[in-house]
Amino acid sequence: MQEGLGWMDMTVHKGKRWSTASAYLRPVLSRPNLTAEVRCLTTRVLFEGKRAVGVEYTQNGQKKKVFADKEVILSGGAINSPQLLMLSGVGNANDLKPLGIPVVQHLPGVGSNLQDHLELYVQQQCSQPITLYKAQKPHHMIKIGLEWLSMFTGYGATAHLESGGFIRGRPGVTHPDIQFHFLPSQVIDHGRVPSKMEAYQLHVGPMRSTSVGWMKLKSANPLDHPIIQPNYLSTEVDVSEFRQCVKLSREIFAQRAFQPYRGPELQPGPGVQTDAEIDAFVRRKADSAYHPSCTCKMGAPSDPAAVVDPDARVLGLEGIRVVDASIMPSVVSGNLNAPTIMMAEKAADVIRGRPALVDPGVPVYRPATLETQR
Known part of the structure; x- marks a missing residue:
């Protein structure tokens, strides 16, 4: 409730801020199938036709490439993920062409639908x-x-x-x-x-x-x-x-x-x-309140503003997903950190082919006095 x-x-x-890096990443850095790079700037996703095959990035002044056997997963957040898609030719063609960026997929929803929480004291x-x-x-x-x-x-x-x-x-x-x-x-x-x-x-x-x-x-x-x-x-x-x-x-x-x-x-x-x-x-x-979200909206292919499908796959493309706060269709009714972690855990299950965690018996609180009481 x-x-x-x-x-x-x-x-x-x-007594310490428990970031996702502390809770999820650092405990498994020794895994043989995991390599973490630091001080990197991803510059674009590499495509062969409509399929994402890797990413290009710079590190210590050097341009490097890394290739994916299965998928590329963007988790740059509600600002960087759409920015990276657009730099890679995925976005509104009318905006990309004047910048000299070859269009891989016309998706006008990329970067639109930006929502945030404001607050005051x-x-x-x-x-x-x-x-x-x-x-x-x-x-x-x-x-x-x-x-x-x-x-x-x-x-x-x-x-x-x-x-x-x-x-x-x-x-x-x-x-x-x-x-x-x-x-x-x-x-x-x-x-x-x-x-x-x-x-x-x-x-x-x-x-x-x-x-x-x-x-x-x-x-x-x-x-x-x-x-x-x-x-x-x-x-x-x-x-x-x-x-x-x-x-x-x-x-x-x-x-x-x-x-x-x-x-x-x-x-x-x-x-x-x-x-x-x-x-x-x-x-x-x-x-x-630093809660930017919704710039790669999840939705049906018939929705002109949608960017990813319900499994977080970028529409019209293969081998690429977005998993961060940008895929929210609308901003959540609260702070973003925990919901974003939850979405990432859900997406991890989807990517790994695990069955959905469903309990239809969970009660949802509804106010008894909707019209008369705060």
């Missing part, structure tokens, strides 16, 4: 010295760092976004569409600016924004960053949902439980009250 407030799941193990001054403000002083940071380096415990062993929740922002919504993260600190510019005082905040944002963007190649040079147009807040629905996010966050901080700790509101601040003022604040302060 996703709906509700509580402890947030984190990929932390024994609603901040409240804390009237008691119980936040992480002192922990960010230099002498405390040294102590925290030494404890973490020696024992992997203490303040350095957590991301501190330990509580949060998922709610339905309005009647009739069937599953949560707003996410909260609570942090006992004031964050300014993603932490690049030190906090100014004892404070706490909510990270809040809608999870199913209707604004859809795109990305395209700037040139045929793999070193050139692609052009990214996320089209954030381009629909009135998204603007109104963020307005609701601010109002709901204020409602939470106004509860009696916060009374012993509640100081003045720092952000948006008492001068932001009307809908127009809140909308202006949202446009000024909303930030990416």
Whole structure:
């Protein structure tokens, strides 16, 4: 059951961030059928006709090629995977031809359908010295760092976004569409600016924004960053949902439980009250939650925006799959890390020919008071 407030799941193990490299790759690096290369930049997929046969990459200034006996699997993420496909001639032919890239497969969906999560911070001054403000002083940071380096415990062993929740922002919504993260600190510019005082905040944002963007190649040079147009807040629905996010966050901080700790509101601040003022604040302060996805959408061949089929195979081609957050048809209602890992495990089973893991008896939570209760 996703709906509700509580402890947030984190990929932390024994006080350390437990990445997929730590959990899946490093324990099996000694396998004879696995070779991992580092400091590489993949520049294109190699094709013979419609079949992917390998990849070209640069390493230490040298151009190299590696060939596949069975398949090429792209896992570059929602930006690099479509970029690599387009560099290899897979994408919208009308965009590739002007760049001098030979078209292998016309797939206009490559790089389109870009979706992301936006969030902003609603901040409240804390009237008691119980936040992480002192922990960010230099002498405390040294102590925290030494404890973490020696024992992997203490303040350095957590991301501190330990509580949060998922709610339905309005009647009739069937599953949560707003996410909260609570942090006992004031964050300014993603932490690049030190906090100014004892404070706490909510990270809040809608999870199913209707604004859809795109990305395209700037040139045929793999070193050139692609052009990214996320089209954030381009629909009135998204603007109104963020307005609701601010109002709901204020409602939470106004509860009696916060009374012993509640100081003045720092952000948006008492001068932001009307809908127009809140909308202006949202446009000024909303930030990416770093959840780009959906740029190689999974779908049926009849869908002009689809890039991969239900088995993650690139449509119209052979010997190539995409396995990362780019294959989501629409952005998930939550953070991307765990769902992407789940998709990779599912794709691994498909690639290996294992039967699907199906349990039709798993109950799915449905709110009993859809129209009347958050």
